[in-house]
Amino acid sequence: MKKLTDILLPWQFRLFKAFQTNNRLITLCSRQIGKSFSAAFNCVYDCVVNGATWSLVSTGQRAADELFKKCVLLTKYFEGMLRGTPFHFSYTYNASTIKFSNGAEIVSLPNNPDTLRGRSSSLLFDEFAFIDNSSEVWQACIPFLTSPFGAEKKLQIISTPAGQSGKFYELWTKSDYFKTKVTLLDAVNEGFNVDVDEIRKTVIDEDIFASEYLCEFLDNDVSLFSYDLLRGSVYETCPMTGKVWIGIDIGRTHDKTSIAILIEKDGILYVKAVESLANKDFDYQEKYIANLIKSLNPVRVYIDATGIGAMLAENIHKKFSQASEIKFNNGNKQEMFNLTKVGLSNGTLKLPNDTFLIDDLHKIRRIVSTSGALTYSAKSDETGHADDATAVALGVYAARKRKATTFLPISI
Numbered sequence: 001m002k003k004l005t006d007i008l009l010p011w012q013f014r015l016f017k018a019f020q021t022n023n024r025l026i027t028l029c030s031r032q033i034g035k036s037f038s039a040a041f042n043c044v045y046d047c048v049v050n051g052a053t054w055s056l057v058s059t060g061q062r063a064a065d066e067l068f069k070k071c072v073l074l075t076k077y078f079e080g081m082l083r084g085t086p087f088h089f090s091y092t093y094n095a096s097t098i099k100f101s102n103g104a105e106i107v108s109l110p111n112n113p114d115t116l117r118g119r120s121s122s123l124l125f126d127e128f129a130f131i132d133n134s135s136e137v138w139q140a141c142i143p144f145l146t147s148p149f150g151a152e153k154k155l156q157i158i159s160t161p162a163g164q165s166g167k168f169y170e171l172w173t174k175s176d177y178f179k180t181k182v183t184l185l186d187a188v189n190e191g192f193n194v195d196v197d198e199i200r201k202t203v204i205d206e207d208i209f210a211s212e213y214l215c216e217f218l219d220n221d222v223s224l225f226s227y228d229l230l231r232g233s234v235y236e237t238c239p240m241t242g243k244v245w246i247g248i249d250i251g252r253t254h255d256k257t258s259i260a261i262l263i264e265k266d267g268i269l270y271v272k273a274v275e276s277l278a279n280k281d282f283d284y285q286e287k288y289i290a291n292l293i294k295s296l297n298p299v300r301v302y303i304d305a306t307g308i309g310a311m312l313a314e315n316i317h318k319k320f321s322q323a324s325e326i327k328f329n330n331g332n333k334q335e336m337f338n339l340t341k342v343g344l345s346n347g348t349l350k351l352p353n354d355t356f357l358i359d360d361l362h363k364i365r366r367i368v369s370t371s372g373a374l375t376y377s378a379k380s381d382e383t384g385h386a387d388d389a390t391a392v393a394l395g396v397y398a399a400r401k402r403k404a405t406t407f408l409p410i411s412i
Contacts, residue, residue, distance in 0.1 A: 004045070004081055010190040011182045012038040016045070019156070022178035026171055027158040030184040031212045032199070033192060039124050039158045040070040046122065046154065047104035048078050048089060053121040055144060056108045057137065059130045067126050068108040071098060075106075113140040120144055122154040129159040129168035138167045160212050163220040172217075184213040206338060207366060208374055224337060224366045224376060225344065230358045235350040238272050239265040244298040247394025248289065249387045250309030251277075257285055260391035261296065262399060269349045269399055274357055274388045282312050293320050302326050302398040304390070326394065330375055336397035337364060337376050343396055361389040 005013055012034060019025060019042045029035040046052040056071070058064040075091055075098055082088050090101040098106040109116055113136040123144050131137055145153040155177075159168050171177065188196060203209045210216040242265035251257045256278040263270045275292075277285050293301060293316075305313035305325035313325040326332065343349025351357065363378040363386040378386035 002081065004078065007077070008038070008041065009034060009187065009192060011180075011187055012041065015180055015182075016042060018178055018180065019046075019154075023152060024155045024175075024177040025157065026168075026175070026177045026179050027156075028172060028179070028181040028215050029158055029160060030182060030187065030215060031160055032194070033182065033184060033187040035158050035182070036067050036126055037070055037074075039126060039156050040067060040074055042156060043106060043122075043124055044071055044074040044078055047075075047098075047100050047106060048082070048087060048102075051100070051102045051104045052154070053105045054107070054124060055119055055121045055141075056106065056124050056126065057111050057116070057131070057141065058108075058126040059111065059132075061110070063127065064108045064110070067124075068096065068106075071106050075100075111137055113137050116140040117143070120153070122156075124156045125158070127159045128157050129162035129166055134167040161215055161217045162211070164217045165220050169217060181215055183215050206342065208334075211374075218366070218374075220367065222366055223362050224341060224364045225361045227358070227362060229341075229344050230351065230361055233344045233347075233349065233351050234353045234358075235270060238270045238350075238352070239263055241265075242270075243399075244296045245269070245395050245399040246293070246296070246298045246301040247391045247396070247398055248301065248303040249390040249394060250285075250304045250306075250312055251387055256387055258387040258391035259289070259292065260388070260395040261292075262392075262395040264399060267348060269343060269396060271349075271351050271357070271392055271395070273352070274354070274391060276388070286312055286315055289316055290319060293323065298322060300324065300398040302394040302401075304328065304394065324398075326397070332397070333376050334374065335401075336393040339400045340393045340396045343400070349396060357388050357392070360386050361392065364389055 005016060008016060015025070015027060015038055027035065027039075043054045043056070047054065056064065056067055058067050072093055075093070079089060079091065092099050096108045107121070111131050113133065116137065117140050121144050123141055125131070128134060145155055157168065157171065162168065172179065184194070184196060184199070188194060199213065200209055203212070207218055211218050242263040245262045245264065247260040247262070249258045256276050257280070259275040259277070261272045261275070263272050277288060299322060301316070301320065301323040303309070303313040303316055303323055303325060306328045316323045317325050340349065365377055367375050367377060378389070
């Protein structure tokens with residue numbers, strides 16, 4: 001005979017059992033393994049069996065709609081499975097509310113603190129770490145659980161991590177709620193049928209994979225390249241011949257123009273030199289770069305075409321077919337700095353014993369916003385705005401962009 005729980009994965013079943021005996025649950029969970037489905041199952045079960053009332057809060061309207069659809073589908077599943085039993089029920093629903101014949105109810109609510117006040121119900125926070133103003137939303141919703149009327153209310157919080165800040169991180173690290181952590185690897189080890197390597201190929205940044213699939217809370221603002229990593233990547237000798245790749249970060253007055261020249265030999269990229277053009281007008285810079293390309297004949301040149309660099313980059317592109325204009329955005333910055341870190345980590349990128357360059361690379365900060373977005377930046381100082389580091393990353397990007405992105409090995 002089929003059981004209601006037959007549709008649950010092993011980890012989902014464990015969470016369901018914990019849900020039956022704990023009124024406060026937090027689940028730190030990987031993406032793409034069915035966490036919202038699991039939480040929705042618990043809500044519908046509580047409504048059918050215990051006549052509970054649930055409020056659903058998610059990151060935005062689209063996410064809330066998807067979560068609510070799961071609840072509707074599971075309500076239909078429960079109704080079909082329980083037909084002809086003492087637990088059989090009927091229900092009605094609209095775009096945001098399911099009403100059960102036993103008086104239970106599931107309501108999808110906006111995550112606006114001003115519109116959340118006034119209810120008394122059990123509460124599900126879906127992807128709580130990514131809800132804007134999570135502390136304000138939390139304060140608006142907590143009275144849901146503390147009303148003295150009716151049965152004791154339950155709380156489910158389920159999310160992937162979004163850095164070491166925000167209400168979700170605080171509750172995970174400081175509350176005494178029942179806690180469960182489920183990574184992608186945990187799910188796969190229990191029979192979840194998914195190709196981990198294929199998922200990794202779709203993720204630009206190894207830190208994003210660690211956060212979203214291995215459930216690691218990243219530091220919100222840390223150097224992307226540690227000194228140990230950088231100093232461990234210094235070469236003793238650099239080959240004199242090989243494929244040449246060039247990265248150019250354009251500056252004019254406060255920020256200098258930096259030109260990174262990389263040589264590839266036997267699959268290893270060597271940063272041969274980083275040249276600087278400080279306080280030089282664009283005519284001078286254009287001529288200098290053109291002569292450099294003529295003399296080195298690089299395979300590819302990636303040149304910063306953002307802001308003041310646009311015209312110079314366009315002129316170089318017109319003169320040399322191997323020169324490409326790169327307009328920085330968060331996506332390509334993530335990719336080029338990730339490729340640089342991967343190269344340093346697996347030994348396929350080597351650096352000169354240049355203290356200034358090592359310090360410049362160490363300036364690059366990986367910043368996790370309160371919404372979980374990952375960005376890279378560097379503060380300006382008297383030596384520049386990590387211009388040399390950016391030029392090196394552009395050179396690596398030029399060499400590795402069209403190859404399949406690789407990632408650091410992980411332990412299973």
